[in-house]
Amino acid sequence: xxxxxxxxxxxxxxxxxxxxxxxxxxxxYFASLIFFFFIGGAAATAIRIELATPQADLVSSDVYNRLFxxxxxxxxxxxxxxxxxxxxxxxxxxxxxxxxDLAFPRLNLMSWxxxxxxxxxxxxxxxxxxxxxxxxxxxxxSTLYSNSYVIVAAAGVFIAGFSSILTGLNFIVTIHRxxxxxxxxxxxxxxxxxxxxTSVILVLATPVLAVTxxxxxxERFFGVGIFDPRIGGDPLLFQHLFWFYSxxxxxxxxxxxxxxxxxxxxCFSRKPVFGYKFVAWASLAIAAVGxxxxxxxxxxxxxxxxxxxxxxxxxxxxxxxxxxKVFNWTATLHKGSIHFDAPMLYALAFIGLFTIGGLTxxxxxxxxxxxxxxxxxxxxxxxxxxxxxxxVTAYFGGLHYWWPKITGRLYSEYWARTAAVxxxxxxxxxxxxxxxxxxxxxxxxxxxYPPEFQVWNVLSSGGAAILAVAYxxxxxxxxxxxxxxxxxxxxxxxxxxxEWQTSSPPPEENFxxxxxxxxxxxxxxxxxxxxxxxx
Amino acid sequence: xxxxxxxLALVGAWLALLxxxxxxxxxxxxxxxxxxxxxxLSIGTIKAVLVAAIFMELRKRHGLTLVFAxxxxxxxxxxxxxxLMDFMTRT
Ligand code: HEM
Ligand SMILES: [Cu+2]
Numbered sequence: 288x289x290x291x292x293x294x295x296x297x298x299x300x301x302x303x304x305x306x307x308x309x310x311x312x313x314x315x316y317f318a319s320l321i322f323f324f325f326i327g328g329a330a331a332t333a334i335r336i337e338l339a340t341p342q343a344d345l346v347s348s349d350v351y352n353r354l355f356x357x358x359x360x361x362x363x364x365x366x367x368x369x370x371x372x373x374x375x376x377x378x379x380x381x382x383x384x385x386x387x388d389l390a391f392p393r394l395n396l397m398s399w400x401x402x403x404x405x406x407x408x409x410x411x412x413x414x415x416x417x418x419x420x421x422x423x424x425x426x427x428x429s430t431l432y433s434n435s436y437v438i439v440a441a442a443g444v445f446i447a448g449f450s451s452i453l454t455g456l457n458f459i460v461t462i463h464r465x466x467x468x469x470x471x472x473x474x475x476x477x478x479x480x481x482x483x484x485t486s487v488i489l490v491l492a493t494p495v496l497a498v499t500x501x502x503x504x505x506e507r508f509f510g511v512g513i514f515d516p517r518i519g520g521d522p523l524l525f526q527h528l529f530w531f532y533s534x535x536x537x538x539x540x541x542x543x544x545x546x547x548x549x550x551x552x553x554c555f556s557r558k559p560v561f562g563y564k565f566v567a568w569a570s571l572a573i574a575a576v577g578x579x580x581x582x583x584x585x586x587x588x589x590x591x592x593x594x595x596x597x598x599x600x601x602x603x604x605x606x607x608x609x610x611x612k613v614f615n616w617t618a619t620l621h622k623g624s625i626h627f628d629a630p631m632l633y634a635l636a637f638i639g640l641f642t643i644g645g646l647t648x649x650x651x652x653x654x655x656x657x658x659x660x661x662x663x664x665x666x667x668x669x670x671x672x673x674x675x676x677x678x679v680t681a682y683f684g685g686l687h688y689w690w691p692k693i694t695g696r697l698y699s700e701y702w703a704r705t706a707a708v709x710x711x712x713x714x715x716x717x718x719x720x721x722x723x724x725x726x727x728x729x730x731x732x733x734x735x736y737p738p739e740f741q742v743w744n745v746l747s748s749g750g751a752a753i754l755a756v757a758y759x760x761x762x763x764x765x766x767x768x769x770x771x772x773x774x775x776x777x778x779x780x781x782x783x784x785x786e787w788q789t790s791s792p793p794p795e796e797n798f799x800x801x802x803x804x805x806x807x808x809x810x811x812x813x814x815x816x817x818x819x820x821x822x
Numbered sequence: 823x824x825x826x827x828x829x830l831a832l833v834g835a836w837l838a839l840l841x842x843x844x845x846x847x848x849x850x851x852x853x854x855x856x857x858x859x860x861x862x863l864s865i866g867t868i869k870a871v872l873v874a875a876i877f878m879e880l881r882k883r884h885g886l887t888l889v890f891a892x893x894x895x896x897x898x899x900x901x902x903x904x905x906l907m908d909f910m911t912r913t
Binding site for chain 2: 459490491523528581585590592597
């Protein structure tokens with residue numbers, strides 16, 4: 288080894304736990320998220336084992352309620368929302384704009400501590416006996432009829448929300464203020480446009496979640512009539528407030544994945560992203576319009592028909608910018624020189640799975656269809672196609688793509704491709720049968736079901752077993768490569784982004800000299816590839 | 823470091839907030855019918871403006887910061903508008 292890098296500058300424990308280096312904080316988040324992913328995954332495993340047979344043989348209905356609630360809460364707030372933004376985003380935002388760090392490095396560290404405090408609070412609620420409201424904390428389950436640790440779990444989510452807000456704030460200020468000379472907005476990698484849009488949602492939506500959870504506590508502890516109609520509350524107010532946050536939050540969970548896919552598709556087609564400006568503005572359009580559709584979760588709740596009509600219409604509108612992106616990725620592939628490296632396999636899987644998830648979202652946005660499908664496995668399949676098929680796949684793709692930059696090592700391409708293919712098959716086998724189950728009327732959130740549904744449930748559970756193995760594989764070959772892999776060059780993919788212009792892993796200060804940007808983004812042309820690469 | 827001066831604006835705003843709080847509590851006991859809600863919300867708005875302008879120092883800010891502050895207000899508007907759309911048209 289020659290120059291010290293951010294990993295080798297200091298090995299002490301406090302150099303990690305008191306670090307303000309965005310790259311190290313990204314690693315802290317990464318390790319924590321793996322931990323939470325395992326907990327959420329363990330709950331999912333138990334759910335799928337239980338559902339392999341129509342009878343209740345593993346858990347009671349009470350425990351089952353606690354299992355799917357824990358799965359949802361952990362996966363949404365302690366894995367998916369922070370996943371790409373806080374790991375890849377934390378690592379890459381400064382590198383991609385040629386900055387030394389984020390605008391507020393200490394705030395960044397604080398956001399990790401707040402996140403861990405929220406996570407531990409929620410874990411405590413789970414260990415102390417669990418929560419049975421579902422991840423949505425619907426009233427009156429969470430207020431009048433609550434018989435579990437709702438308030439503790441809600442407090443954990445409330446606390447973690449502040450970490451979201453701080454991260455969003457940090458990214459917004461950083462992208463506005465710290466771009467390298469010459470790096471205009473339209474030269475930014477599209478990953479940063481999507482993270483910017485994500486940050487705007489984080490900052491504008493998360494406070495509403497915090498307020499909503501506080502209101503639950505207020506009603507429970509002080510008997511103030513907020514949601515309970517008997518004491519003057521409105522029974523639908525909770526759902527309005529919750530979905531005002533949570534629909535935008537589903538875009539928090541997909542926009543960063545879309546951002547990663549831009550980088551991958553462009554790199555492995557060796558072409559600029561088709562229609563850059565459309566894709567960039569589509570991210571902001573999603574962020575804005577995403578706030579106008581929340582009522583599509585309330586079609587059968589008793590909200591007014593006029594409201595349902597408006598929310599249904601707006602849900603069709605919000606699909607337009609997502610469709611623009613899918614078309615533009617496809618157009619980017621057109622006549623590209625396509626390389627099927629592992630990250631590209633993940634990106635292609637993302638495009639297909641996200642499209643299925645998005646299109647079935649449009650089914651659900653139709654009032655008449657939703658009355659039939661709501662609270663069935665069709666909805667479960669819809670959102671898993673987007674959140675797992677889309678976002679988690681994009682996360683794995685991005686992890687592979689930037690792994691050489693983060694660790695300075697190369698992973699085994701053979702194993703990486705095997706895992707990618709296995710994830711794709713395991714995923715589809717797990718979740719496609721759930722569309723059929725839902726269409727046939729199997730409700731979600733029950734642990735027993737009529738025997739005629741068993742075939743599809745067994746297929747789904749079998750797929751889940753494959754998926755579990757496929758998700759474990761990268762732990763081994765990526766983990767192995769981090770210590771024993773071949774040394775990575777600075778720019779293993781011959782990519783033009785700024786993050787590839789510094790060594791792998793980068794030095795603590797990111798760049799030895801301030802980079803200056805003179806080119807448009809994604810210039811994967813001959814001239815560039817002919818340039819000598821410094822290893 | 824500049825010389826430390828008593829933050830007059832802050833103290834003033836604090837006293838004003840306390841005064842408005844007292845006013846809210848007092849008026850809550852005066853029967854005004856529908857007027858009670860109007861009065862309470864108006865006082866609440868004044869308090870929010872004080873906090874934004876003085877504690878959050880928005881009165882000294884320009885451009886982008888104001889845009890983001892306004893965005894927060896605008897989004898609150900969306901919440902109220904679409905939320906009330908259901909409430910007002912429910913049968
Ligand atoms: C094309 C845009 C989309 C449309 C039109 C759409 C539409 C819908 C509708 C109408 C429902 C309610 C179904 C019901 O409960 O009866 C729903 C549920 C859901 N969607 Fe989507 N969706 C879209 C994109 C997304 C994305 C991007 C995500 C996540 C990243 C997502 C995650 C979810 C989740 C988690 C639920 C279920 C919530 C619950 O009840 O637990 N959706 N979607
Ligand atoms: Cu939604």
